[in-house]
Amino acid sequence: xxxxxxxxxxxxxxxxxxxxxxxxxxxxxxxxxxxxxxxxxxxxxxxxxxxxxxxxxxxxxxxxxxxxxxxxxxxxxxxxxxxxxxxxxxxxxxxxxxxxxxxxxxxxxxxxxxxxxxxxxxxxxxxxxxxxxxxxxxxxxxxxxxxxxxxxxxxxxxxxxxxxxxxxxxxxxxxxxxxxxxxxxxxxxxxxxxxxxxxxxxxxxxxxxxxxxxxxxxxxxxxxxxxxxxxxxxxxxxxxxxxxxxxxxxxxxxxxxxxxxxxxxxxxxxxxxxxxxxxxxxxxxxxxxxxxxxxxxxxxxxxxxxxxxxxxxxxxxxxxxxxxxxxxxxxxxxxxxxxxxxxxxxxxxxxxxxxxxxxxxxxxxxxxxxxxxxxxxxxxxxxxxxxxxxxxxxxxxxxxxxxxxxxxxxxxxxxxxxxxxxxxxxxxxxxxxxxxxxxxxxxxxxxxxxxxxxxxxxxxxxxxxxxxxxxxxxxxxxxxxxxxxxxxxxxxxxxxxxxxxxxxxxxxxxxxxxxxxxxxxxxxxxxxxxxxxxxxxxxxxxxxxxxxx
Amino acid sequence: xxxxxxxxxxxxxxxxxxxxxxxxxxxxxxxxxxxxxxxxxxxxxxxxxxxxxxxxxxxxxxxxxxxxxxxxxxxxxxxxxxxxxxxxxxxxxxxxxxxxxxxxxxxxxxxxxxxxxxxxxxxxxxxxxxxxxxxxxxxxxxxxxxxxxxxxxxxxxxxxxxxxxxxxxxxxxxxxxxxxxxxxxxxxxxxxxxxxxxxxxxxxxxxxxxxxxxxxxxxxxxxxxxxxxxxxxxxx
Numbered sequence: 037x038x039x040x041x042x043x044x045x046x047x048x049x050x051x052x053x054x055x056x057x058x059x060x061x062x063x064x065x066x067x068x069x070x071x072x073x074x075x076x077x078x079x080x081x082x083x084x085x086x087x088x089x090x091x092x093x094x095x096x097x098x099x100x101x102x103x104x105x106x107x108x109x110x111x112x113x114x115x116x117x118x119x120x121x122x123x124x125x126x127x128x129x130x131x132x133x134x135x136x137x138x139x140x141x142x143x144x145x146x147x148x149x150x151x152x153x154x155x156x157x158x159x160x161x162x163x164x165x166x167x168x169x170x171x172x173x174x175x176x177x178x179x180x181x182x183x184x185x186x187x188x189x190x191x192x193x194x195x196x197x198x199x200x201x202x203x204x205x206x207x208x209x210x211x212x213x214x215x216x217x218x219x220x221x222x223x224x225x226x227x228x229x230x231x232x233x234x235x236x237x238x239x240x241x242x243x244x245x246x247x248x249x250x251x252x253x254x255x256x257x258x259x260x261x262x263x264x265x266x267x268x269x270x271x272x273x274x275x276x277x278x279x280x281x282x283x284x285x286x287x288x289x290x291x292x293x294x295x296x297x298x299x300x301x302x303x304x305x306x307x308x309x310x311x312x313x314x315x316x317x318x319x320x321x322x323x324x325x326x327x328x329x330x331x332x333x334x335x336x337x338x339x340x341x342x343x344x345x346x347x348x349x350x351x352x353x354x355x356x357x358x359x360x361x362x363x364x365x366x367x368x369x370x371x372x373x374x375x376x377x378x379x380x381x382x383x384x385x386x387x388x389x390x391x392x393x394x395x396x397x398x399x400x401x402x403x404x405x406x407x408x409x410x411x412x413x414x415x416x417x418x419x420x421x422x423x424x425x426x427x428x429x430x431x432x433x434x435x436x437x438x439x440x441x442x443x444x445x446x447x448x449x450x451x452x453x454x455x456x457x458x459x460x461x462x463x464x465x466x467x468x469x470x471x472x473x474x475x476x477x478x479x480x481x482x483x484x485x486x487x488x489x490x491x492x493x494x495x496x497x498x499x500x501x502x503x504x505x506x507x508x509x510x511x512x513x514x515x516x517x518x519x520x521x522x523x524x525x526x527x528x529x530x531x532x533x534x535x536x537x538x539x540x541x542x543x544x545x546x547x548x549x550x551x552x553x554x555x556x557x558x559x560x561x562x563x564x565x566x567x568x569x570x571x572x573x574x575x576x577x578x579x580x581x582x583x584x585x
Numbered sequence: 586x587x588x589x590x591x592x593x594x595x596x597x598x599x600x601x602x603x604x605x606x607x608x609x610x611x612x613x614x615x616x617x618x619x620x621x622x623x624x625x626x627x628x629x630x631x632x633x634x635x636x637x638x639x640x641x642x643x644x645x646x647x648x649x650x651x652x653x654x655x656x657x658x659x660x661x662x663x664x665x666x667x668x669x670x671x672x673x674x675x676x677x678x679x680x681x682x683x684x685x686x687x688x689x690x691x692x693x694x695x696x697x698x699x700x701x702x703x704x705x706x707x708x709x710x711x712x713x714x715x716x717x718x719x720x721x722x723x724x725x726x727x728x729x730x731x732x733x734x735x736x737x738x739x740x741x742x743x744x745x746x747x748x749x750x751x752x753x754x755x756x757x758x759x760x761x762x763x764x765x766x767x768x769x770x771x772x773x774x775x776x777x778x779x780x781x782x783x784x785x786x787x788x789x790x791x792x793x794x795x796x797x798x799x800x801x802x803x804x805x806x807x808x809x810x811x812x813x814x815x816x817x818x819x820x821x
Contacts, residue, residue, distance in 0.1 A: 075654035077671045077787035079639040088638045090654035090671075156765060162633050163759040165655055165668045170752040174666065207756055210763030 041215045045149040053109050055086045056157050061101040064118045064135050067168035068177040068186045087158035104190040110139045124184040131199035132173040133225040144213030156212040163210045171225045187262040200226040606721045611754050612728040616743050622660040624683045629669035634762045636670050636790035642774040664748035672788045682795040689799045697731030699799040705791045707769050708779040
């Protein structure tokens with residue numbers, strides 16, 4: 037067969053097939069980026085647009101494709117496959133489609149390589165453009181972002197369709213006969229998306245910060261790493277590949293939040309007596325929670341390894357938090373009504389006040405960092421958060437306070453929501469976005485210091501304080517305050533804060549029955565007088581009306 | 586071969602009688618406001634496959650081909666998205682044709698049934714006094730049935746259903762395209778206008794024309810032909 041093909045033709049053909057494969061991958065991945073693609077037509081040929089189609093080349097994708105091909109071309113038994121899958125923020129993933137570029141043995145000797153084959157390959161690419169918008173994964177990929185992302189993986193070799201579930205369907209995009217074989221492009225796609233519709237996409241609130249791990253465990257030994265389709269780094273739902281340092285930094289947000297019931301607040305007011313936190317007005321207040329060691333009884337909380345030794349978050353963090361802002365008055369931090377929240381238990385004598393304040397730690401320091409020095413008070417075993425070292429700096433911690441819930445072990449993106457200005461007096465009342473159980477370190481023990489602890493960062497003010505003290509201030513019984521219709525926006529606490537603040541507004545004076553006020557009868561009596569006054573001024577009124585006309 | 590409508594300028598052949606003209610028929614049922622988008626989606630998909638970049642002839646009979654860009658279009662009334670060629674002129678021409686078709690469908694004589702045809706043809710020069718012949722080589726007919734829906738819920742279901750139907754149509758179109766059946770030969774410079782529409786600035790589709798028919802309530806077809814402007818044809 038090869039002898040029939042001139043060497044120039046053979047070389048051309050190989051080149052065409054190679055670039056066709058690369059362009060195929062580009063088209064498929066770009067179609068799953070989640071955005072509309074638009075390229076311009078150009079009447080003058082630039083010489084670099086393969087197959088006369090304007091298809092952008094995303095460098096990363098080209099790189100991956102070349103890596104997968106490793107210098108080979110699709111041949112019989114060696115197909116190039118692009119696998120598109122979906123990964124939710126919780127870490128579940130599902131294969132959606134497999135696009136296969138195959139070669140079979142059926143040759144078409146008569147066909148002219150440089151002309152007919154080229155044009156037909158161009159037509160096939162156009163068909164691919166059309167078909168990629170027609171499979172179910174297109175609509176899913178357009179909606180990706182918060183709850184899930186779309187990943188791609190390129191591999192070369194045998195086609196593996198087992199991950200598509202039962203009853204998957206196949207659509208053939210097209211075929212092109214060449215002197216060395218027939219190229220076939222097809223797509224097998226999953227139709228059983230049942231679990232997606234019911235479970236994943238009805239979840240609220242939206243989950244931020246989905247990060248795709250660069251390397252995902254795949255069942256196949258020779259599997260290549262998955263890549264997110266939205267490749268733009270730095271954007272909110274872009275694929276972010278956190279570096280270790282990043283993750284650590286972000287990681288610092290792990291807050292342990294043991295369920296209130298188990299939490300016993302150990303941090304005492306003593307904290308507030310510590311020297312005013314170096315807290316600056318910025319966020320750099322270490323999130324308290326981290327610091328608190330959970331009271332022994334709840335051994336759960338022992339500590340937050342990764343993080344930051346986060347103690348249970350329920351210890352009146354807000355206090356600290358707010359405290360940071362208002363260093364002067366510890367109690368202020370607590371905010372209205374929160375007083376009760378502050379555990380009357382002076383459990384620890386100063387653990388605190390430590391010493392190790394390199395950070396601008398707040399009162400919490402003591403507890404938290406006490407890790408190093410578990411001052412033992414009888415009832416306090418400050419669990420030492422191994423994180424001493426890792427506390428990172430308080431500011432790191434703080435940053436994470438308002439992070440939304442992400443799945444366990446999920447790396448948080450660098451661009452997390454942070455409260456730029458914690459000048460909110462009742463910041464502690466911020467609605468908690470996390471389910472306590474999920475963040476329970478006992479339930480989801482953090483894996484290593486580097487991984488984010490499953491603990492969510494958020495202000496667990498209400499919950500904690502309420503539970504911890506056991507004093508139930510009516511205001512603070514509720515553990516998880518999510519104001520109705522409160523959307524998850526940048527400052528989640530606004531509505532909650534607002535709501536609490538204005539929960540009990542003073543009565544309008546006009547509505548209150550004041551004994552001293554005029555009675556209705558007196559009102560009526562005074563009417564004629566008022567009318568008389570108005571009549572006197574009737575000319576003025578008329579003049580006014582005239583000006584309006 | 587005597588082409589149809591010899592005495593007029595390339596009158597369309599409604600039945601594709603010419604040899605080698607393959608005919609494909611697609612049927613869709615849509616709601617009134619979806620007609621335009623559905624038609625555009627189908628026509629654009631066909632034309633995507635039947636357009637190339639602009640030819641630039643060089644000496645020695647060789648030519649280079651320009652680049653065709655593409656863009657995604659989302660439909661407002663249908664849960665559907667399609668790819669079209671990035672050419673505003675082409676888009677305008679199609680929109681004009683589809684707009685007229687839609688208006689005719691809404692017209693009084695119609696009960697909501699009609700069809701729009703996209704025909705690709707080649708011109709064959711004849712000697713005077715005969716005008717050029719138009720020889721169709723591919724004919725696409727899209728039959729449309731307009732339904733009326735009673736409430737919002739039905740409309741929502743219709744959105745999704747029509748979206749799915751259109752997906753099937755696109756797959757059908759692609760299937761036909763990839764059979765690699767007859768296509769006109771690539772022309773020399775002097776012949777290029779007999780095969781391609783060279784009037785557009787940025788792309789070069791094969792010569793095509795769009796026509797439509799509305800079926801009135803009596804079942805008779807009222808033929809309205811809308812000619813697409815072909816710059817170099819003159820009626821005798």
